Amino acid sequence: MEQMFDLVSLGELLIDFTPAGISPQQNPLYEQNPGGGAANMAVAAARYGLRCAFIGKVGDDFxxxxxxxxxxxxxxDTSGLILSRSHKTTLAFVKLQPNGERDFSFYRKEGADVMLQKDEVDFSLIDRARALHFSSLTMTNAWSKEATLAAAHRAKLGGKLVTYDANWRPLLWESEAQCRASMLEGLRHCDIAKLSREELCYLTGEEHTEPGAKKLLTMGPRVLLVSHGEKGSRCYWEEGRIDVPPCPARAVDGTGAGDCFFGNAVAALLQHDFSIQKIDPQLLREALTYASKAxxxxVERKGAIPAMPTPADLAQV
Known part of the structure; x- marks a missing residue:
């Protein structure tokens, strides 16, 4: 019998080079960390305890x-991961600010993650899953955009829960117009979307989150998770709103924190048979509270994937 999955995540899997001190010659040192938003999402949900699979492409290199x-x-599960001999694994160099916030420099032109083609997608993984996750970052290239939207369409036709991360990275797009249009297109193919407050304001032109959220809820998603960083998060749906306070943390590295939040929130919802057709506010609150703790x-640990907690980890803090 073929294995069934709770969540399949499609998208970027790359190397984050994160600061790791200074060499004896006083040069910056960088540590090789596994990362990429879509991969982080799969790992976060798997660490929660879900059965997860990943679809994407990396280089056939070390x-x-x-x-x-x-x-x-x-x-x-990596049966949907392609090892490409034609394209190299994408690299990202991370600069950390004193408060744990980051700046990125990407080495991604024709990187393997954006060269995924539609005919390389194992759609059977989506057919055997309860949910599909994708982000805007695989829509920066025409081929991977086609593959991403085909996967989202397949999931929708199959009645799967579809989650989406807007993940605004302006430097990865050819133009501002292409960036905004593609990010909005992703919203039209999902049930639950995660955005930062800055991403929501950028996409809607609204200065405040409330009117912006109302606009985006008319474009496709049934639920919006809006992160406010140190101020916590808000969840919007047609009938209501929930505010979730932040958990105190001494930030060391914010890399992957948003993916950790979203992955744990979705995992908690799937664990308790969340229905997008009949939204349970109490279940949403409990899931987001747990995700905030995760x-x-x-953020108190370095790296993205290495810092993803299990329930046992959180029980000890």
Whole structure:
């Protein structure tokens, strides 16, 4: 019998080079960390206890093999991961600010993650899953955009829960117009979307989240999770809103914290048979409260995937 999955995540899997001190010659040192928003999402949900699979592409190089092995150790199923001999694994260099916030420099032109083609997607993984996750970052290239939207369409036709991360990275787009249009297109293919307050304001032109959220809820998603960083998060749906306070944390590295938050929120909802057709506010609140605790754990540690907690980890803090 073929394995069934709770969540399949499609998108970017890459190397984050994160600051790791200064060399004896006084040069910055960087540590090789596994990352990528879609992969982080799968790992967060798998660490929660869900059965997860990943669809994407990395280079057939030592970075790509390291990333594949990292997912398998979690474990996340990698039968949908392509090892490309034509394209290299994408790299991202992270600069950390004193408060844990980050700036990124991407080495991604024709990187493997954005060269995923529609005919390389294992749609049977989506058919055997309860939910599909994707983000805007695989829509920066025409081929991977086609593959991403085809996957989202397949999931929708199959009655799967579809989750989406807007994940605004302006430097990865050819133009501001392409960036905004594609990010909005992703919203039209999902049930639950996660955005930062800045992303919501950018997409709607609204200065405040309330009117912006109302606009986006007319475009496709039934639920919006809006992160406010140190101020916590808000959840919007047609009939209501929930405010979730932040968990106190001494931020060291914010890399992957948003993915950790979203992955744990979705995992908690799936664990309790959340229905997008009949939204349970109490279940939403409990899931987001747990996710907030998970994100606080993540920011207190370096790296993205290495910092994703299990329920046992959170029980000890």
């Amino acid at each position: 970075f790509g093999h390291f990333l594949k092995e990292t997912l398998q150790q979690v474990p996340v 994100a606080a754990y993540c």
